[in-house]
Amino acid sequence: MSIKVDSLCHVYHPGTPLETQALSGVDLIVERGKWVAVVGQTGSGKSTLAQHLNALLLPSSGRVEVDGIPTTSGAFELREIRRKVGLVFQYPEHQLFAETVREEMAFGPRNWEFPEEEITNSTRKVMDLLGLPHEILDRSPFELSGGQKRRLSIASVLVSRPDYLVLDEPTAGLDARGRNELLCLLKGLVKEGLGVVHVTHDLELALTMADRILVLEKGKAVFCGTPGSLLEELLERPIRGLCLPPVLELVSGLRSYGYSVPYTLDSEELANCLEREIRP
């Protein structure tokens, strides 16, 4: 049970002067219960890849399969794929439309014809999970605070109980606290068996959170593997378009001066090690 992306290519506006190759030959496997980060600069094809995962875009060539069903299947299978793979766009609060939070949450499940009772249960569960108080159920989504709106829009995708969740820059525009809360919550969901695809340009975030990282550069996969191996690779030779997080920059500098400090992203751990090194 996984999403399999096999030598995926995507061309925008084929046959027009605006023709652009957004993805060329990308491979990726997303399993349930795993956190996969897709890292790359603006225009590297991250968002295009994200939309392929739930059949909003279809391959120009290559294949995308969700639990064995190719995204090029008929309308019936397509609906099932879209339920299995929840997609949270960048700034998802722009999709809010309903009169009440309750209606907003029910939109997805009703489209997939969940029974009303199940919708109510699922709504309560997901709202608890995301720390949204039940009192807001009858309020307008537009009255909520920015952080609440963001969480509500993610909740409105989770309420249809997807098996995979694709998030495009979910932490953009959130403050440090909101960001950490959201990441913690996603980590918890991954533990419960959700497959997460996290599209981001923040390498540090990917290194700390993900089980596997795919690095895209101009539509090509330049790296795919564990955070550990990406670190080794990055320290050996720079990957174009990616720069080391500042902490690691410092570590590699210190090591070249002969300090034996570990490769870590945790600045506190680094400080402790350094202290031990320096103390006579």
Added chain:
Amino acid sequence: MKFLNHLTLGQYVPANSPVHRLDPRCKILSVIALLAGIFLMEHPVAFLAWGGLLLLLSRFSRISFRVVLQGARPVVLLVVFTAAIHLFLTKGTVLWEWGILSVTREGVTMALRMGLRLFFLVLFAGFLTLTTSPMELSDGLESLFHPFERFGFPAHEMAMMMTIALRFIPTLFDETDRILRAQIARGADLEHGGLFRRMKAFIPVLVPLFVIVFQRAEDLALAMEARCYRGGSGRTRMNPLAWKKTDTFAIAAVIGIVVFFVLLDLRG
């Protein structure tokens, strides 16, 4: 999957051609003259000459004829519909009959005339937006309407409104596309069901769009105020319009051609 990635009607195609360089006022007035000429056409054959003129214009403005024709794509249905109505509903000498449908000699002429007239109207009008940037266009209109300000006509405000509207069309297109995708990802079905169901299905797209529009309008108003915008009086511009000799020549040529065509047409 295609949602909204087609080009819009009459999009500006930047190029450095003699037509592009003309003063927008000259182009607006020329188009008015051309459209008036087309309205006066009676004989379907005369449209051959107009077709020739269109080809010539496309050469002068360095825009491929294919792109020019593409501009008429949105109105093809309207043209066919208009032609069909005239074809079947004009009374006269019957050429062909089937049930209640009958085609008359006058009907054929009428259908050709109206269809071609509509078709050429759109194509010539399209040239204006193909060769003139929205900025120039609204500057030109403002300048042309300026004399009417004496009678209380808000020329500057109208031009500014037009500029803003044109500026936001592509942005709003992108926004609509994004929201559409987001709702489809949440299982929205916009393609099936009857008319009423489909209209209802668009509510989740329209509401967020309106929210974004109002937000943007507010941001823009704030930004304009922060730059001390206070209407048109005493405002200078970065690129003042300058009427050149070529403009006089161009408009004289256009009016000459139109008069010539109309005279030819009246003679039969």
